[in-house]
Amino acid sequence: MNDLAIPNLPSRSFDRTQEFYRxxxxxxxxxxxxxxxxxxxxxxxxxFAHPGLDPLASWFSCCLRLDELSEFYELCxxxxxxxxxxxxxxxxxxxxxxxxGRMGALIDLDGTLLRxxxxxxxxxPATH
Numbered sequence: 001m002n003d004l005a006i007p008n009l010p011s012r013s014f015d016r017t018q019e020f021y022r023x024x025x026x027x028x029x030x031x032x033x034x035x036x037x038x039x040x041x042x043x044x045x046x047x048f049a050h051p052g053l054d055p056l057a058s059w060f061s062c063c064l065r066l067d068e069l070s071e072f073y074e075l076c077x078x079x080x081x082x083x084x085x086x087x088x089x090x091x092x093x094x095x096x097x098x099x100x101g102r103m104g105a106l107i108d109l110d111g112t113l114l115r116x117x118x119x120x121x122x123x124x125p126a127t128h
Contacts, residue, residue, distance in 0.1 A: 007062035009112050010050035011036065017047055020089070020109050023079035024072075055088050055111030062114055064106075069094055069118035073104055081106065094118065 011017040014036050018028060026038040026045070036047040043064055066072050076091055077083075084090045088111050094104035102118040 004044070006044045006046050008046050008048055009060050009062065010053045010058065010110055011047040012051050012053050012055075012110055014047065014049065016109060021045070024075060050110075053110055055109070058111030060110075060112045062112070063117055064114050065117045065119050067119050069102055069104065069116055073116060076106060 014031060018031070018036065018038065021038050021040075022028075024040070026040040026043075028036070029039045029044075030037040034049050038045045038047070043066075045062075064072075073091070073094055081089055081091045083093055088107045089109045090107050092105040092107075094102045094116065097103050101120055104116040106114040106116060108114065
C-alpha cells in the first residue's frame with residue numbers, strides 16, 4: 001500500500017519559503033499562485049498561500065521522521081539556523097525522550113513547528 005498523509009503548511013511568501021527549504025535539501029515539485037510542493041527524498045511538504053499569517057501566533061506543526069536526524073540537524077545549522085529559545089526561524093537540539101527515541105525541533109520562517117524525530121528500528125507490534 002502506498003497511502004500517504006502529507007502536511008499542508010502555511011507560507012507568507014512562496015519565494016522565501018522555497019529558498020529557506022532549498023537550503024535544507026528540499027526541491028520544488030510543484031508551484032502555482034496558491035499551492036507549492038517541496039520534496040526531500042521521501043519527505044513531502046505542501047504549502048498554501050497565507051500572506052497574512054502572524055508567525056508568532058502560528059499553531060501549525062508536523063513531524064519529520066528521519067533516518068538520519070543528526071545529519072539533518074547539522075545541515076540546518078550549516079544553513080545558518082540558530083539554536084535559540086524564541087523567535088523564528090530557530091532550532092532546538094535533539095534530546096533523548098522519556099519514552100525512548102530522540103527528538104529535536106525546527107521552527108521555520110513562518111512559525112511552523114517541525115518536530116525532528118529519529119526513526120527507530122522496526123519494532124514488533126507487541127512493543128508499540
